[in-house]
Amino acid sequence: MATSDNTVFRLVIHGGAGAINRGRLTAEREAAYRQVLAQSLTAGYAVLSSGGSCIDAVIATIVVMEDSPFFNAGKGSVFNHEGQNELEASIMEGATRLAGAVAGITTVRNPIRAAHAIMMKSPHAMLIGPGAEKFAAAQGLEIVDSDYFYTSHRWEQLQKALANEQVLRDHDADSSTPFVNTDEKHGTVGAVALDRHGNLAAGTSTGGLTNKQRGRVGDSSIIGAGTYADNHSVAVSATGTGEVFIRAAAAYQTAAQVKLLHKPISEAADGTLKEVSSLGGDGGLIVLNAKGDFVMRFNTSGMFRGAIGNDGIAWTGIFPDD
């Protein structure tokens, strides 16, 4: 355990990176997004400012975004090809490098809490499907009907994707797999935190991709891809084209550039995004080190994001020039 008497603390969040169209985002809608981001930051700040742990801050922060219908995580998650909400999440602490991950769950209100329970209470690092749900229930986590995750705007997104898929099939009779619109905004949420004890943590939660195949797992539940934390390098949470972030081991790659090559965190993040881009993906990364330095990088038109530190001022942003 780190025993630094460093009293700097910091919390950085994202609510997904993607093709966010400034023209189509009304002022009302933008204000609503920023409000949830600020609420998330405030929830994590309350933990950190009172000397709480980075892990508890990450959980408190992500739960706010999971409970909001605006983000693609928890309530508000997108639907898969079969009309189900299949959720995934992961969490990691940098002091011990303990980690927990969960995927393919449909009944746990807050997947980030399930990931944390797996990290703390199971002998395993990752649980999926009914086994994960059974474990979450046994740990006393809130279980909901799968209807809880229904939102009309996500249902409409699925219907639109299914219609586009039909169009695609009309032109490509050989296609045997669902059409996934990679242009759409990804609404994955994530947080990285540095606590007053000098420890780092990272967490990520998502509903995945609209119209994804049943059983699809993205980078958000993969330690090393969507989430990584190591006190000796950085805490990272990613969002974007999950398949490519997995193939690039995006979160670990970012940490490795800092740890092995001593790169500045901005260069490390940009190096990872460049490789993601070369493999055909896009998205963003939030990166935080044990000194409290952080970056929020993305190669999409926007990324919902925010940061807060000792001064308690919640900064939020969406577009590059925010």
Added chain:
Amino acid sequence: MATSDNTVFRLVIHGGAGAINRGRLTAEREAAYRQVLAQSLTAGYAVLSSGGSCIDAVIATIVVMEDSPFFNAGKGSVFNHEGQNELEASIMEGATRLAGAVAGITTVRNPIRAAHAIMMKSPHAMLIGPGAEKFAAAQGLEIVDSDYFYTSHRWEQLQKALANEQVLRDHDADSSTPFVNTDEKHGTVGAVALDRHGNLAAGTSTGGLTNKQRGRVGDSSIIGAGTYADNHSVAVSATGTGEVFIRAAAAYQTAAQVKLLHKPISEAADGTLKEVSSLGGDGGLIVLNAKGDFVMRFNTSGMFRGAIGNDGIAWTGIFPDD
């Protein structure tokens, strides 16, 4: 795609690392293990020597071990806490860094083929559970009754683990999770191959841990943990304490040491195993580069392993001094 006219080819395999007791391994049993290892090598050699791809060689090799009841993958997989065989696998090719992974499947005879089908035919990198099984069936892969995976020796191992768990519970009433015997031999299988075209591939397949919680996913299906391949560094397959290999991003970490620090592959493998050890795990790694150099490293008392190259001589080993 690499277009090297290098005609060197190589195949390296493992059949799990762990506490293999030389005194309790009869000569007959040892010969039987070595025979399956040699058959696996011969199957992959047939692909590589005739100019086939590294990916096809990895699949042909692993299928032999999956079909053998001796290894903890496919037929011969261990049972989870609820008496089920839940299988996982992953595969990656170094030229494109395309990857496929599958977990939580109970009806696909050869999980490595399912991982490959996901890589080639789905828009995704990882599928789990019923969604993965449905996809595998639609791709024409062989589906079996879950009874197919039953073997009496694995069933007895579960009964023994359950009995030990009961003993443990008698002394620790608070324990709410299954007892996993980390001392037992891990029988995960894996292969790394270099083909005549200069391309690398890696694959891993397992039944996981005896008495694991239902839904547990280990490193074998995690790209970056159990499997990684990049023509610009190395192909890696891991076996061992899956939870720790995930937290260490073991396969990617090994590749990163080669790519970023230009370390010799033996140092890279040992560096990863040292970190695995510091996090409380053990196991082994096979690592192969595009020149055909390879290492088979482990920090357990033994690792089932083998290698074959242009000369067609199948080398097999179990103990450190083999």
